[in-house]
Amino acid sequence: MVNKPSPKERSPEKKKEIFVKLGNKIGLENVSDKELDKMAYSKDYWPITVRWVLEGKTPIFPDFIVWPQNTKEISDVIKIANSNKIPIVPFGEGSGVVGGAIPVNGGIVVDMKRMTNIAINDENLTVTAQTGINLTDLERELNRKGYTMGHHPQSMYCSALGGNLSTRAAGHFSTKYGKMDDMVISLEAVLPTGEIIRSKNVPKSSTGPSIERLLLGAEGILGIITEATLKIWPYPEERALSSYAFENLKDGLESIRKILRRGVYPAVVRLYDKEETSRHFYQTPDAKKKCMLILAMEGDKDLVALEKKVSDSVCKDKGMDCGEGPVNHWFETRFNVKEASDYAPRDIVFDTIEVSVTWDKSLNLYNSMIAAMKKVNGVLLSTGHASHFYPQGVCFYFTFGGAPVKGATPEEFHKEVWGAAMRACIDSGGSISHHHGIGLMRADWLKEELGGGFEALKKIKKSLDPENIMNPGKMGL
């Protein structure tokens, strides 16, 4: 937890003093302590806080919201926070699903949305962008100029570059283009005591540990990422689509493993279990009671033709060819996320959990996690798909839904299902998060996940952030 401020430190007089100091540095019009703004920045997309709002519960308010325009202003804000021992919470667009951006100890929310400059370097195939930029705005600008970053998370309309770097997010096209952290060439960040660091724009160096990379996935606890230089690609010349229905998950997984072993990385690779296949692909009769695999290969025309040829030849061994239709259907519906908001007001608890595991443990982990969630009283739905792949393993993405029984609250029920899933994941040799991060939701399991690394993380945090002002109370620290 944050070093508790004395009543004097957070008294109305003190708050007024901090407000004026912030205004002097970044302009009074860029600082707010209005109730409406505090409410807007009191939550992210963690289902628990979404429910709090539906139930009319008072969320946890920050003291101030600031909208800085550049790295120097962020440094000034952080220095003010340090000298006044008041928390700082970086805020992208609040689409995080684990509570990372919730200001649990009040303080200053730093909304990055005014920091949106970008510059493309064609020769180096890089883009340098301030981290407040919305991901769709960034990708559209790249597309207009003939490039893609290949990072398309389902939340790309409602998330910012900085949030994605800070959670090490993964997009739909990740098997070819990599995850957010794979795309980073260099970073600029402001540390918790206000110093600005920037790594060199080079493809690789051997100059000691990459200090700035500590900020990737740090969810704002070690500083604020202000700018990043990222890999980009020429806009794909060609896209080819394939889909196959498999008798079972094992055959589908095995086919994907073989495709990757041959050095072919389709951009989109998604394999659904039988329940999810019947939910998402009911219009494909050949997929009834089967597991649907969809593939999209893209890039240079000749290479795409070869990738499709290899993928098809592997899949035909055990799968039934379902053509392009199911992939087109997925492209049309991939941003549809209304299920969760439809069910929440009816007291149905609905959430997703993503984990990663090596191939040799993959099927066992899938079966264990599905069974563990199903076992919880009140669970009506426990399904999964695999959506990000490596030659070494896979990311499973589970969905559960249900209603609390025996007087349990929706929040207690939600935590119980998560507890069962996390236990099964750890016991099956998986990692508790592939791309959503830790925040508040997974905080209780991070110590077990990291082992000795957790103490090291605590020491790093303490040494970089002696006043514990950066996003305190997160990641179980």
Ligand SMILES: Cc1cc2nc3c(=O)[nH]c(=O)nc-3n(C[C@H](O)[C@H](O)[C@H](O)COP(=O)(O)OP(=O)(O)OC[C@H]3O[C@@H](n4cnc5c(N)ncnc54)[C@H](O)[C@@H]3O)c2cc1C
């Ligand atoms: C409908 C929906 C679909 C989603 N689909 C995906 C998906 O496909 N793939 C995926 O990976 N995730 C997905 N997510 C989760 C979420 O969008 C990601 O975690 C995303 O990276 C969060 O971005 P944001 O800008 O909204 O960050 P926020 O929620 O604002 O912040 C996330 C965390 O990062 C910190 N932070 C934000 N900006 C900075 C910064 N500049 N410097 C340091 N720390 C910072 C915050 O303090 C917080 O801890 C989805 C969420 C929703 C609601």
